[in-house]
């Protein structure tokens with residue numbers, strides 16, 4: 354299936370089966386804001402549990418917090434968000450659409466990449482077994498030309514970013530003939546800087562009210578609580594603080610569904626270390642975080658590393674984990690070595706000392722920080738899109754979400770074959786025992802085939818069917834989602850079979 358078509362189908366599926374709705378749909382929607390529906394919220398909560406337990410339960414040196422969204426406005430001065438973090442924007446005069454100039458150029462570079470891969474694929478088919486890919490990449494004139502172009506544009510782009518040269522960024526867009534995806538023209542404005550933070554008022558809107566911001570990241574809530582947690586938790590360096598929470602950015606390019614939203618959720622962990630050890634810890638966390646993603650069970654080839662071209666002013670190393678979404682490889686998580694920048698800034702702006710006394714080395718220092726920051730919504734999209742399958746059966750197509758059982762919204766569907774003869778009562782009894790431990794769904798409407806399809810479409814790993822024989826010998830039929838195999842088992846075996854598969858432990862023990 355063409356990837357674009359697949360993506361459209363996934364978006365439609367999310368709505369039809371109660372995973373994600375457009376926010377305020379009744380009022381024609383609010384752009385780049387989404388609501389998680391009855392099944393979506395369960396999947397999202399399971400992802401949160403997996404991350405939270407992987408961070409806090411599996412690491413005695415990491416504790417969690419839940420800081421407020423509203424914070425003192427000076428925090429955003431100290432962090433650099435008020436003055437330094439601006440995005441370069443450009444408008445197309447014909448479509449009147451606004452874009453992030455850096456994203457336009459990055460997409461262009463990715464397109465050159467795709468062209469190279471297409472050439473290689475074509476050659477692979479043409480030459481068959483005798484094909485030497487490495488040699489081809491090194492010698493084919495067309496591939497070399499593309500590589501050369503990519504490198505030149507890339508170098509110019511990085512240079513312009515590093516020097517904050519907005520005119521140069523615009524020139525690259527003009528010179529490379531980058532067109533607006535909507536109007537198809539090159540009629541661009543100048544590049545301008547734009548601040549992405551939402552501003553609101555604290556207290557009465559009348560005179561004297563203070564402007565505050567909706568946090569654009571959860572990290573600062575951790576930094577400003579560093580001292581509190583270290584002291585009250587009697588934490589010894591190295592240690593970490595984890596947090597899951599909403600963040601808000603007034604994103605300009607609002608497309609690609611929940612990939613880029615104005616209100617989204619982050620799962621961040623800041624790991625405080627002794628200065629000089631940060632790059633070692635950075636490597637450790639890089640490996641740990643990729644393992645966390647891979648343990649979910651998605652094809653490992655869908656993940657790749659992206660080294661940052663331009664380091665933020667506070668970082669001395671930064672990598673992204675990119676995921677192959679249906680619209681291409683894009684950032685899923687950032688892992689950054691943030692030095693002592695944030696704590697030092699807060700020390701300066703608050704006028705309070707933020708240091709750590711190290712008993713071992715008998716010295717005081719401002720700790721360095723290694724950050725891992727993953728988008729919950731992007732993880733949701735990664736998991737959902739790679740679990741979506743259309744399977745051709747004898748006389749129909751089955752749509753199935755092959756979600757890992759510990760993440761599935763509903764674990765078991767309990768289905769009496771018919772609505773009479775005591776079958777519903779028997780089924781209800783099974784529901785009543787299982788529901789204390791897991792999310793179950795009871796369904797008695799429609800044919801059993803239709804009910805199986807509905808459960809497949811929301812990713813329920815187990816269906817349990819109760820028929821007349823159940824009343825006689827206390828057995829039921831259990832159906833497995835992925836293989837569609839059915840097995841007759843005794844009622845008292847259900848719990849053990851299901852419980853073993855749905856436990857979040859199955860993911861955690863792979864770490």
Ligand code: ATP
Pocket residue numbers: 570602604611612613614615617618619684685686687726727728729730731
């Ligand atoms: P991008 O370059 O895609 O805008 P970023 O580098 O600004 O992302 P970070 O500031 O590093 O992102 O935020 C950490 C993580 O938060 C990202 O890896 C991503 O998963 C998530 N994230 C950031 N912005 C959004 C958004 N607008 N909607 C959904 N998730 C987001």
